[in-house]
Amino acid sequence: MLKKHKTIVVLPAYNAEKTLEKTYNEIPFDIVDDVILVDDSSSDNTIFLAKQLGIQHIIKHEKNLGYGGNQKTCYDKALELNADIVIMLHPDYQYTPKLIHSMSFLIANDVYKVVIGSRILGKGALKGGMPIYKYIANRFLTFFQNLLMNQKLSEYHTGYRAFSSEVLRNINYKSNSNDFIFDNEMIAQIFMKDYEIAEITCPTKYFEEASSINFKRSLKYGLGVLTVSIKYFLHRNKIFKINIFNA
Numbered sequence: 001m002l003k004k005h006k007t008i009v010v011l012p013a014y015n016a017e018k019t020l021e022k023t024y025n026e027i028p029f030d031i032v033d034d035v036i037l038v039d040d041s042s043s044d045n046t047i048f049l050a051k052q053l054g055i056q057h058i059i060k061h062e063k064n065l066g067y068g069g070n071q072k073t074c075y076d077k078a079l080e081l082n083a084d085i086v087i088m089l090h091p092d093y094q095y096t097p098k099l100i101h102s103m104s105f106l107i108a109n110d111v112y113k114v115v116i117g118s119r120i121l122g123k124g125a126l127k128g129g130m131p132i133y134k135y136i137a138n139r140f141l142t143f144f145q146n147l148l149m150n151q152k153l154s155e156y157h158t159g160y161r162a163f164s165s166e167v168l169r170n171i172n173y174k175s176n177s178n179d180f181i182f183d184n185e186m187i188a189q190i191f192m193k194d195y196e197i198a199e200i201t202c203p204t205k206y207f208e209e210a211s212s213i214n215f216k217r218s219l220k221y222g223l224g225v226l227t228v229s230i231k232y233f234l235h236r237n238k239i240f241k242i243n244i245f246n247a
Contacts, residue, residue, distance in 0.1 A: 002031040003108040005084035009100065010074035011037040011055075012067065016091040017044040023089065024053050026097040031104055036077050037091070040070045057081070068182025075168050084108075086168060088161045094205055095160040103162035106198055113167050113195050117160035117202030118153075128204040134218065141225045148229040149191055149236075154199055156187050156225070167195055175244045180217070181224035185244055188232045192245045 001007070009032050013020065020037075027035065036057040037050045041064040050058050059073055071088065078086045085107050087100055095117055103115040119125040120142070125135055142155050161183075171189040176182045190197060234240040 001033060002085070002104055005104075005108045006033050006082060007031055007085040007087065007100075007104055007108075008034045008036060008078045008081060008083040009087045009089050009097075010071075010078055011035065011089060011091040012040070012070040012074055013037050013042065013046050013050075013091045014040045014064075014067075014070070015042045015044045016046045017042070017049055019093040020046060020049050020091045021053060023091045023093045023097060024055070027089075028097065028100050031101060032087075034081060034083070036074055036081075038070050038073045038077070040064050040066070066178035066182075067180050068176055069178035071182060072174055072176075072178075075173060079165060079168060083165050086163045086165060088159070088163075090159050095158075095202060099160070099200060099202060100162075102200055106200075107162055107164050112198035113164040114190055115162040115198045115200065116153075116158050118155050118199040119158055119202055119204045120154040121199060121201040122203075125204060130204065133215070137218065137222055141222060144226065145229045148233040149188065151191060151197075153187075153197060156184055158202065159183065160202055167193070172244060172246070177224070179224075180221050181228065184225050184228045188228050189245060192232065192236065 009027055034057060035055050037055050038059045039046050039061065041061045047058060047060055057077060059077060075086065085104050087103060089095060089097055099117055106112050106115050138155055138157055142153065145156050146152055167190060170193055173186055176185040231242045235242040235245045
């Protein structure tokens, strides 16, 4: 345990056979107490490999529920196991597990309740191979979101996140989309509850095995982000009530 805090890493997996072992082997088990892998109906040997690695908590979706649906199962299980700190880490090795120490200590020391790994702070995004169109979209969307949500994050779109269990219990994440926009809705819910979010510089890697949405789905995601930001603004200013913020 880290300062009497039970720390659990959740791995939302989909066809992660080629990268899971490398990701798992870099998890710092000097502070991490448990690992949960949720397989979203993969067509490869992700489940078999997870068992070979000795991951104790493995959940398989018989039907693909989507990225957001996968995370819902991850967080439900982590809370069931009485986690104090929950780290969401992609098993595709796009984000380094070596930052788990830094992220966890900020929560364990009660400095922040939420910490995210930002690819935009520093030069991690482009240096790691982020496609230029995604970088430009990231900058535009983040500017728009900060404006409507009155925040100053460097990015809203990273998949590397650490939460105090208090936050997960106090937001209505189960009402969010099962698709990729889940991440954005979750950040909006966190800000709606007046939690602050810390950011740390995070290197990233873009390579063939790393999961990434295509251009068409990126457009859909971008429109979803704009919609979430507008809904946040309307709800925050008591213009219109939005269900996902009624927790």
